[in-house]
Amino acid sequence: LGNKIGDQYILGIIGFIITGVGLPLLAIIACSKGDGTFKTLSSRVGNKFSVIFTAILFITIDTVLFTITTPNLALIALLVILIVKGLIMPIGTITETNAINVFSNSLLEGYQTMDAIAALLFAGVITTSLKTKGYKDEEMPKMILKSSLVAVIGLAFVYGGLTYIGAQTTELTTGEIGKTGLLLLISRNILGSIGPALIGIAMFLACLTTSIGLLSAGSSFFEKISNGRLPFKINAIVISIISLLLATLGVDKIVLLSAPILNILYPVCITLISTTLMSKFLTNIKAIRLGVYTSLFFGILFAIPGINLNFIPLAKLGFGWLIPTIISVALGHIIFREIKEENAIA
Template sequence: MRNIKDIMVVGFALFAMFFGAGNLIFPPYLGLVSGSSWLTGFAGFVLADVGLALLAMLAAAKCNGEVSKILSRSGKILSIVLGCAIMVCLGPLLAIPRTAATTFEMGIAPLFGGFNPVIFSIIFFVLTLLLTIKPSKVVDIIGSVLTPALLIALAVLIISGIVSPLGDISSTSMIENVFVEGINQGYQTMDTLGAVALSTVIIATIDNKGYKDEKLKVKLTLQAGIVASIGLCLVYGGLAYLGATVSKIYGVDVVQTSLIVNITSSLLGQPGKIILALIVGLACLTTSVGLTSATGQYFTKLTNGKLKYELVVIVVCIFSAIVSNFGVSTIIQFSAPILSLIYPATVTLIVLTLFGDKIKNDNVFKFATYTALIVSLLTVANDFNISIPFVLKLPFASLGFNWIVPVVIAGIVGNFVRSKKAKYNKLNRVA
């Protein structure tokens, strides 16, 4: 019974830490632009969000929740650079500021039109700091208290939209490739990167609850991840459906934060704005707390304690408060190319880590990861009018996975290039 209770608490906490700003605003917009094909878009979204996040949690659990271990076999320099890039994106540069900006635009502004955004950002991150400063309490606070309130509020909204749809679903989609759009929106949630980072918090919590056996910790992490994944899929599906029901009302140029505000207001009236403010506030605060704690623990471990956890989370909160005042649209706009660059390399390392026991040659990791970075860099360059057309003609480019085949080939080649570690081990055996 104790195991089940702990799994549910940790699973609920994971759900809440994953379900933040992007998870709330992207599914309704995806449903809107997909029309009658919203299930196809939803499938792409779940693949890029829930599917990859669950794999990331498994990989992290195998590494005892240490981000550096997941990245280490790609080489010391790259692992540090990529690790810092992931944590900075999840931390004060993109994800954490977006939680505050979304809360203000969707929860506070509709209710209190004249409220000062700077003052709100200060209040939001003071709360984040107070809930984060004791890392051992983070998961219990989120899983036992905040998540149930979040789930109840979400259930009221989604069930209302199912019982009384706002309109007929458009028979055509507003975009060409709905599945790819779902994948791209799934990337934007940053949950795969978040899973790598949040595993630090989750594993530490499981350890503090008395579970010391490594295999048991991996099992409990997987079970908690499945609980979180089921919850996410149900909520995403409901939100995407809500978006599809207004596909004849709004156009592709609708502001994503305004869309969910308008849907909620139309379904529930003025009380809906209060419910939405509660949903957004809880979703974004729990994510902010989880990511701030994870960022603090990562940089404390990276510097062997030279940077104190408390100092890191204070700096993260201050910087995030500043960035959050740029607004959600601006943050999303400059996050897209950064995420497109680091996602493939991160996913590559996650998948390889899952089979790490079978892969003896570190050059498989190095060749594959560097190739993922190079292909990603060339792909992003095309978005900035630097024409490198061949990367757009690679297999699976239309699905956004043009890096997969080059990565597989590079990994195979790397397997036949003997690593320094292998040479060293061989010399030791001879000696």
């Protein structure tokens, strides 16, 4: 991201952190408003929707994130060293790249972390941990906010720092350079010849621990919803094979292929999170369902190649689903309230 936007890195950092760090935090807080799991959000739309959409999220995160590194302690420590040294001793001059729509594109780039999806699926781990420590339901949002603060600051520093270091490479690269290649270039310039090897080892450790966790969670989920007809071992083997095949494509192609899928899933996730957080004011379940399905419909519509929908507000920026979703929720509250009142009168 930093390599593409150059001198506009501050705007890029803000956009990326909103969806890459802020949204996952909101997802966990939203889940804590109920039983602490994603079911709190998705079941408001319907049980069938909850199962199907959760399955899709698990398939996406198990096959895509399985093959893309998620930072663990070793990798984060190495990245912090890279960032701090890059801040003290810049590896290049930040130049103008004439990038357009930097903020909106950075918001969309934040989707690629899939941290919000992971937060929705694994929020239960956090809430369960807090409950075992004796915290009550009404205390959950506040405690989650406190406990997540360190992680939020840490991730913001890493994502922001890498974007800034990436902006320093605008003069060091010519033409297109892949995400992995750019990280190796940065590590070599900052840490010397041993840099790429250290990054490789840290990535291996990060991928290993993350993959095991995702594989176990996904396999257990599909075994549970199939009432044992899809055994854990079979699920694990299938997920592993699919992930292995995807891994041969390389990070950049995986990101390219996952972008349309995430552009469909994220609007639904954002709608579920926001309507749950505003549940005190948005009390009409039918209106919320209408909003969720509207976000899904427009997400799919915008993912279809060749369809020009630029006449819709924010469509050119990648957020054409937003206004229709807001309108549908608002209209849903009016329409379904009137229907309820008419039935009551009748």
